[in-house]
Amino acid sequence: MRINRRQAIFQTLRMGAFSLPAISAIPALADAPSQSGRMVLVFLRGAYDGLSMLVPHGDARYYQLRPSIAIPKPDGTLKTALTLDDTFGLHPACAGLLPLWQQGVLAAIPCAGSPDTSRSHFDAQYHWETGKPGSSSPSAGWLNVLSGMVGDGMGLHALGVGESSPRILSGPAPVQLVGNGLSATRPGTLAETKTREAVLQLYAGHEKMASAMLEGANSRMSTANMLKAPNMASSNEQQAANNGAGSPQGLALDAKHLGILMQQNRHLRIGFLSSGGWDTHINQGGATGLLANNLTNLSNTLIQLRSAYNEPNDVVIVASEFGRTCAENGSRGTDHGHGNVMWLLGNRVQGGRWHGRWDGLAQNQLNEGRDLPVHHDFRAVFAQTLVASLGLSKTDIPQVFPGYKWDQKLDEIFKI
DSSP states (O other): OHHHHHHHHHHHHHHHHTTSOOGGGSOOGGGSOTTOOOEEEEEETTOOOHHHHEEOTTOHHHHHHOTTTOOOOOOSSTTSOEESSSSOEEOGGGGGGHHHHHTTOEEEEEEEEOSSOOOOHHHHHHHHHHTOTTOOSOOOOHHHHHHHHSOOSSSOOEEEEEOSSOGGGOSSSOOEEEESGGGGGOOOGGGSHHHHHHHHHHTTTOHHHHHHHHHHHHHHHHHHHHHOOTTTSOOOOHHHHHTTOBOGGGHHHHHHHHHHHHHHOTTOOEEEEEEOOOOOOSOOOSSSSHHHHHHHHHHHHHHHHHHHOOSTTOEEEEEESOOBOSSOOTTSSOOBOSOEEEEEESTTBOOSEEOSOOOOSOGGGSBTTTBOOOOEEHHHHHHHHHHHHHOOOGGGHHHHSTTOOOOGGGTTSBOO
């Protein structure tokens, strides 16, 4: 029983201690590959309403389907859509993103998603995170698989901020995980000298376990100290939909932490952020309200990421497990849908435009007469990004996404 107790305590300590990277052991910035691109995925858990962020103001049926929550047509005032072109506009809460669109570094894909038709948050998120739509078999996360492929012999290459154990990063390749929000700046219980000495006494005679525990504790303290820069420290179904992710309100701070840590360690080339709070069945709101507040936070997050990831091959992607119904429901919200809008941000992106197929909102053009269709598999969008940003070849992609099919219609997403 004593051995079991020790092992249980060690596992608990190890899970907490190794959730943060050892900054002191990170290679210097000059050691990093000179032309390496970096990819950051922002995953919105709960199925965000893409038709509110990318507003199809040019389609009259949008306003018929959403009499209470539609974003008004652009008219130059503060509570109407911001004109992108004759078809689409931007939610006014995302006004900060308009310059990025105008600069040609932000683009949208309006009908992307999983070919699997599940409307279950749990199943759909699992498919997205393993890169295997329709499969519930145990699998490593695709970012973990990718991390093992972009390695340069220097150890860790993927970093997740926010969630303690996202499926997308789970697997055999080592990754770094950092707590969300201000918890990332806290050094942990083992930073207290007496506590650390007591635990070391518990492991007397077990040098390897004690050494591993101390290494993890020092890692956490090093990272906490780095993130405590002068302006940093101050800074039921819904829960299932969030799947352990934090709130949209904390996403910008997580993005700041991600940028600091990936800038310090340039061998980290893959970043992951997520937030919950996007399951808007009730009182979703229109130009103002619940969703508008979330979109403001998302906009601020993307602006924060743009400041940290603005080198030639850096790319930021925004995605969600599925979209929402095109029509509002009786509670002035939207229900689980199918296709959704994905966003790409970066210098290589053919921005200032949307990509792919869009057939409008006529009932005969919708999935089951109610949802946006999936004209473009999410794996095809990511595949284009892995080639453009991380330098993979097309022949490498099946290792990350078994069974995917290259989508030539998306070949214009990135500049050559």
